[in-house]
Structures are given as C-alpha cells and as structure tokens.
Amino acid sequence: MDDLYIKKVLNGDTEGFRYFITNYKDLAFTVAISVVKDEFWAEEVVQESFIKVFKNLKSFKRRSSFxxxxxxxxxxxAFQRIRNEKKEHFYTDNFFDQEPTEENFAGLSAEEQIVLVQESLKRLSPKESLVLRLFYLEEQDTKTVSEETGWSESNIRVILHRGRKNMLAIVQQLMQNEFKTT
Known part of the structure; x- marks a missing residue:
C-alpha cells in the first residue's frame, strides 16, 4: 500500500501524503518520545520528520521498506534535536546481575506498573529507551531494530542488555522512593 501512495505523491497528488501521516504518526511519536523524552519535542521531531520525508520522497531508493x-x-x-538543544539526559550506569522479573512488580496494580515502566523509560538513555521500546513494545526483532536505527545487531543486543539492567535499577529505585507501601 505504501508504494501506491508513494507513486501518487510523486505524481503530484500531495493529498495522498495524508496516508503516511495517518498510518505512521503514532509510531513516529513513540520512537521520538523514546529518544527526546519530552512530548513537545517529540511532536516537533515527528513534524520535522514528515516534512523531510515529503521533501525527499523522490530520493527513497526502496532498498528497505518505507x-x-x-x-x-x-x-x-530525534538525536539531532538532542544535539541541537544540548539537553542533558540523566540515567543510571549501574549494572546488576539480576534480570527483571514479575517479582519486581509484586503488589502493584496494572496501572501502577504502566506508570513505573513509562517513568523508567524516560530516565533511560535515549538509545536504551528507543531500543527497548522497539524490541519489547513494538515487538521487533534485533535485525529490524538494526535496520531502523542503522546500528549493528551486536550493538542492539548490547544496548538491550544494558537497557534491561539499567531499567531494573531505575524500577527498584522508583519502587523504593515512590511506590513504598507502609
């Protein structure tokens, strides 16, 4: 379906570009927020990305999927936005041998678990947050994540490993500080 609309847009049907906005805006926002950690910035990244795609659609070589x-x-x-704004991202470099388990969420409601995961993703480095979202939330394999990011598969596996460990540390810290039960 993408190819049909690519042809339409390239043939001058600018209204055909709505197809891409409609079908890709939510996923684009998810990717952008993983990196920039700010809704306003993520919206700007998505908007700039769509503008760039529209202007450069003729250069799409079809070596990969749209x-x-x-x-x-x-x-x-998204990464350019971070570099331009020189925004500091605070995250932990602590590594633990323990893998995340359901026990880490013991006693929390589903809503509290979602809040905890979302807050943890905000505190991770942009690369870790992005790779974890693509791998776990978008259910993409390491090969697909590698193609989409331009990073090697071995680098993706390293980022996943570190991201899981850092996320566990953040979850534990948040649970101690914010979700303490008395």
Missing part, C-alpha cells in the same frame, strides 16, 4: 526508511529519519531527527 517504514524502515521513515523510522530512520525519525530517529536521526
């Missing part, structure tokens, strides 16, 4: 090409643009825009 989705992969678009994700890479969103990811690059």
């Amino acid at each position: 989705k992969t090409w678009f994700y890479r643009i969103v990811i690059n825009e």
